[in-house]
Amino acid sequence: MLKLAQELRGWDDPDGREWSKNLQPLADAIVDRFKSFLPRQTYPIRTGVHPNTAFALAFAFDYARSCGDKGLEELVVRRSKEYYLSDTLYPAVWEPGGEDFFSPALMEADLMARVLGPAEFHRWFHRFLPEISKKGAPRLLSPATVSDRHDPKIVHLDGLNLSRAWCMAHIASVLPKNDSVRPLLIKSAAAHRKDALANIQSGSYVGEHWLASFAVYLTTEPFSLKERGSKP
Incomplete structure (x- = not known):
């Protein structure tokens, strides 16, 4: 509201x-x-x-x-x-959950990118999610698989892909241009965006009645990949 x-x-x-x-x-x-x-x-x-x-x-x-x-x-x-602020070493391998439409890790980082200055956020982010720079965090950076878009819980994962995309685009926009994680986030955000936008019109009410709101937010915010371009 x-x-x-x-x-x-x-x-x-x-x-x-x-x-x-x-x-x-x-x-x-x-x-x-x-x-x-x-x-x-x-x-x-x-x-x-x-x-x-x-x-x-x-x-x-x-x-x-x-x-x-x-x-x-x-x-x-x-x-x-x-x-x-004191959060460190988030276990990215635990995501996603089976009915998530938010990533707890990325939502937290998306918020902290707002409330911290760029330098402080940069330090915090690498303490919080060091796995991205060390191991690539494939479970966090790869789009979630949505096996049944007629199931009201499983289809939440389409929303997860949309919200992950906007979080990663925003986080990348705050990180320094020479940060090694930044291009990983931009590439992942683009992949999540492409995957999710292709599936918001599934023909099933359980997803269609709310996914459009996530898609509008993703594609209209100033930090969206459409506005910023997909290059690091």
Whole structure:
């Protein structure tokens, strides 16, 4: 909902302004709940589905930046660091889970790429996911296999491929150009993007009713490969 509110704030037409005005009370209520809940959430939720804390914080951060809510932005930055800054040696071989549409590892890194400065993020990322530079992390960098697009859980993996693509594209855009991991992420993001976009129209409701929203986000964000090109 905050992503929708953020998008509408940028529309320069009468309908967009009217919709933004009408949606703002709901956005304000959600922000109030973030500010109430985050100080009480002792531990982050690291799942690969809906409740993933890093995903929620990333969108809350973007909304706060877009509307100038310094209180929300500072809270998100503080809690993100408290939750994730000390994380090291993430076991990338454990991913993906069988019904994931988020990568817990990449969602966390996508968030930290927002809240840390580039130099600090660079150091953090290599402590967090050293396996990519050392072994290539094939289970994390290869698109997930989707064996049945009519199964409501297995088709989540198409969403995983989409969200992995946007996370890797964003992470690569923050890493130094001479970082050896950067071209690996760009190549992997392109492979995930190609695989997933070819399958969002499967003819099955269980995927089609939500995958388009992931595809739109992937292809319209400033860091998308379409915008930046696929070369390192």
